[in-house]
Amino acid sequence: MATADDAAALNAKLEQAELLGASMTRRIHLLVLIHGLSSAIRLRVHALFDDYSGMWGTCEHLEELANTITEVHSNPPSRSGSRLDAGVELDVLVAQSNQSVQTYDGIDWGAERVVGEVIRERIQAIQSSGDTVIRFSITGYSLGGLVARYVVGVLHHADFFAAVEPVNFVTIATPHLGIPRYPTTVSSIHAVLGPKFLSRTGEQFWAMDKWDGPDGRPLLDIMNRRDSIFFKALSLFPHITIYANCINDTVVPYLTAAIETEDPFLAHSVNGIEVSKAILASRKLDERYSPIIESYRLPDVPPPPPPQTRLLSLAYIESLRRKIFVPSVLQARWPFNINRTTVRFQYGLVHGSVPVRTGSLRTVAPLLIARLSLDSRASRERIRLLEANTSRSDYLSSSLGRVEDAGGVSKQDNDAYAGLRRPAPMANGNAGARGFHLENPDEAQETNFQIEAISPRLTPLQLQMAMNLNSIPQLKKKLAYIDGVVNSHAVIISRDVKRFEVHKKGRGVVRNWAESFVL
Structure with missing residues (x-):
């Protein structure tokens, strides 16, 4: 017969077993990484154009992000302040369900695919192993940032x-306001061809779509309204950070990446703007986070314009050499620029049917345009089939599309934004609790004619989106000042350090992102 002592001993053993079982259950913080706009054409022009193909991305481009944050948080107890409490492990998911030309299918359909990958694949796998996801974070690069906002x-x-x-919640070089229009021929061409060649995603970039019906509003408009499910979901995150390039981002310029209505860096080469690097609490410059800047200021008196170089002089030719992009494989003369990768490029671009002479851009360009047209047509056919699917009611775009509060920009909104349409440029800016702000807004300088001529013209809708997003109190902004490069869009995430040495310039941004991550 069991005695009371035996029962107490048995209960103690059971309690110990329960504690042991609980200790074997991992508590997971799931981090999802989402890449930018991809294209099957990138696989064909990888060797020739990858160092300038800022919009073309794959999961491999997030390798530096995934490796760095895994390294930083592989032993969280050793990092004070990097976690909310002990016993939480980081699990990194680099989303792969929205690669190649599927990113043409729109922010919404891309996000639906990522949600399926997160819920039906990763979280179910974690739960089936007896572990539990208790926290969730997400980081999106370029288009991936907009996809991330839809995902949440x-x-x-x-x-x-x-x-x-x-x-x-983090975005890096993401066009939160869509693609701004500049008073240039190139920008006008992009605005016409982008929605055609990039299918639904292009229409959403330029706010030409009607997401909630034939007479509806653009998806970006809906996502940025304070009463929308997207805005409410974003506001749930206690740590919201956006990283933006100050200069040299030819894909996602400063205004839309930093959610600003004025650009003090637009004429950085001539307006005398001064920047300071990231600073630690000790007020010493922290080179680990370079090229992130702590503050910037414009001089009280603009510097004199640089002297004009004489046409066809050595200085003139040197300035052209710095401005004109030359693909890496074309930097040697014919025929020494032939190698295995360029031959593979020729074969893949035309599927082996038409040989292309390396370096003949006049031949390549029409083929690229034709390929983009075919990819866009295929995307629209996929979208048609998705929308015709009887199970589409499971998707958020179906259940919310006509439920969101209707209406465009009101007269009151227009009156409020009227004074922002031609804002004075920033004077001095500091990185405060929410990011960069004016130290002395009353001292803003007059814009000279040359700067005004190239300044973007934000629409009332874009001004409204900026105002709404900047009203989120926990939103912080971090700016990267990456000079000496043709396009900083790829550099900010160190997209391909194995092939391009210059991409290492962005490692300070990646390090800052990883070490600022709250586990």
């Missing part, structure tokens, strides 16, 4: 955050 809207609509705590 879908998750919030499904009550995902009732059981899982949202923690970090």
Whole structure:
């Protein structure tokens, strides 16, 4: 017969077993990384154009992000302040369900694919192993940032955050305001061809889509309204950070990446703007985070314009050499620029049917345009089939598309934004609690004619989106000043350090992102 002592001993053993079982259950903080706009054409022009193909991306481009944050948080107890409490492990998912030309299918359909990958694949796999996802964070690069904002809207609509705590939301070089229009011929051409060649995604970039019906509003408009599910979901995250390039981003310029209505860096080469690098609490420059800047200021008196170089002089030719982009494989003369990668490029571009002489851009360009047209047509056919699918009611775009509050920019909004349409340039800026702000707004300088001539013209809708997003109190902005490069869009995430030495310039940004991550 069992005695009371035996029962107490048995209970102690059971309690110990329960504790042991609980200790074997991992508590997971899931981090999702989302890449930017991809294209099957990138696989064909990789060797020739990759160092300038800022919009073309794959999962491999996030390798530096994934490796760095895994390294930084591989032993979280050793990093004070990097976690909310002990016993939480980081699990990194680089989303792969939206690669290649599928990114042409729109922010919404791309996000739906990523949600399926997160819920039906990764989280179910974690739960089936007896572990639990208790926290969720997401980081999106370029287009991936917009996809991330839609993803959290879908998750919030499904009550995902009732059981899982949202923690970090980060975007890097993301066009939050869409693509701004500049008073240039190139910008006008992009605005016409982009929505055609990039299918639904292009229409959403330039706010030409009607997401919630034939007479509806653009998706970016809906996502940035304070009463939308997307805006509410974004506001749930206690740590919201956006990284933006100050200069040299020819894909996602400063205004839209930093959610600003004026650009003090637009004429950085002539306006005398001064920048300071990231600073630690000790007020010493922290080279680890270079090229992130702590502050910037414009001089009280603009510097004199640089002397004009004489036409065809050595200085003139040197300035052209710095401005004109030359693909890496064309920097040697014919025929020494032939190698295995360029031959593979020729074969892949035309599927082996038409040989292309390396370096003949006049031949390549029409083929690229033709390929983009075919990819866009294929995307529109995929979208048609998706929208015709009887199970489409499961998607957020169907359940919310006509439920969101209707209406465009009101007269009151227009009156409020009227004074922002031609804002004075920033004077002095500092990185405060929410990012960069004016130290002395009353001292803003007059814009000279040359700068005014190239300044973008933000629409009332873009001004409204900027105002709404900047109203989020926990939103912080970090700026990267990457000079000496043709296009900083790829450099900011160190997209391909194996092939391009210059991409290492962005490692300070990646390091800052990883070490600022709250586990």
